[in-house]
Amino acid sequence: DAGVIQSPRHEVTEMGQEVTLRCKPISGHNSLFWYRQTMMRGLELLIYFNNNVPIDDSGMPEDRFSAKMPNASFSTLKIQPSEPRDSAVYFCASSPVVRAINYGYTFGSGTRLTVV
Amino acid sequence: RKEVEQDPGPFNVPEGATVAFNCTYSNSASQSFFWYRQDCRKEPKLLMSVYSSGNEDGRFTAQLNRASQYISLLIRDSKLSDSATYLCVVSHTGRRALTFGSGTRLQVQP
Numbered sequence: 001d002a003g004v005i006q007s008p009r010h011e012v013t014e015m016g017q018e019v020t021l022r023c024k025p026i027s028g029h030n031s032l033f034w035y036r037q038t039m040m041r042g043l044e045l046l047i048y049f050n051n052n053v054p055i056d057d058s059g060m061p062e063d064r065f066s067a068k069m070p071n072a073s074f075s076t077l078k079i080q081p082s083e084p085r086d087s088a089v090y091f092c093a094s095s096p097v098v099r100a101i102n103y104g105y106t107f108g109s110g111t112r113l114t115v116v
Numbered sequence: 117r118k119e120v121e122q123d124p125g126p127f128n129v130p131e132g133a134t135v136a137f138n139c140t141y142s143n144s145a146s147q148s149f150f151w152y153r154q155d156c157r158k159e160p161k162l163l164m165s166v167y168s169s170g171n172e173d174g175r176f177t178a179q180l181n182r183a184s185q186y187i188s189l190l191i192r193d194s195k196l197s198d199s200a201t202y203l204c205v206v207s208h209t210g211r212r213a214l215t216f217g218s219g220t221r222l223q224v225q226p
Contacts, residue, residue: 033213042218043160043203056213091159104150104205105214107159 002026004108006092012114018080021111024073025094033093033105034067034077043091049075082115089113119143120217122204128223133194137220139187139204149180151189152203154219160203163189194224 005024013019025032033048047057052069060067064083069075079086089112093105122139129135141149149166164171166178166187177190187204204217 035216043216045213045215048213104152104162104165107161109159 004092004094004106006090006108006111008111009109010112010114012116013082015083015115016081017115018078019082019086019113019115021077021090021092021113023075023077023092023108025075025092026106027073029094029096029106030072031095031105032069032075033095034075035091035093035107036088037091037110038088046077046090079113082113084115087114117142118218119215120204120206122217122220124218124220126221126223128225129194130225131194131196133224134190134192135194135222136191137189137202137204137222139189139217139220141185141187141204141206143206143208144185145208146185146206148207149178149187150205150214151176151178151187152205152216154201154203156200160216163202191222194222196224196226198222199224 004026007022030051034046035043036046037043045059047060047067048055049069065079067077089110091107091110093107095105120141127135151163152160153163154160164173164178166180168180170179175192179188201219201221203219205214207214
């Protein structure tokens, strides 16, 4: 089992640039979650998908953020244009949909984003 | 008020000590509860689920008090390798996703 795979591991970009984060969930997991972690706010849910369909995007901070899941094995989180306050660690997690509530999630290693 | 509140710590304890963390949650509709562990610059990993009757996994014991809306984690015979941040996590029927507390940092010292 390869686990949840995220890329890139680190990203440094200039303010105003577009940033795309990628995630491959565990095969067979039908729920996928994007979280952001900062020292000030902890882990915050941005958006989650069930069977590739966005279910709750109320955590997406603003229109600069967008997420897609074109198929069961791939998701992207895009920030355009990026701002310094977007600097954080972005985690992707997946879970078998019928067990999401009872069994928790498996997280990827995260993408550490720095916007300068 | 945050949905899940934890004492940030740090808790500095000697090896072999027993340490307890508490966590409170605000949504009475919460139905599932977990403790996650996060090492420095790593991803969170599931430590254990928390059941209504309380449950134990080796040196770790989790308790749930629904009436008071708090969850606890007890670690006995602390090891150096237990040093990490412990995240209290809840979910509820209204939002089928996990909500994380900010974490409690534990430092076990030799």
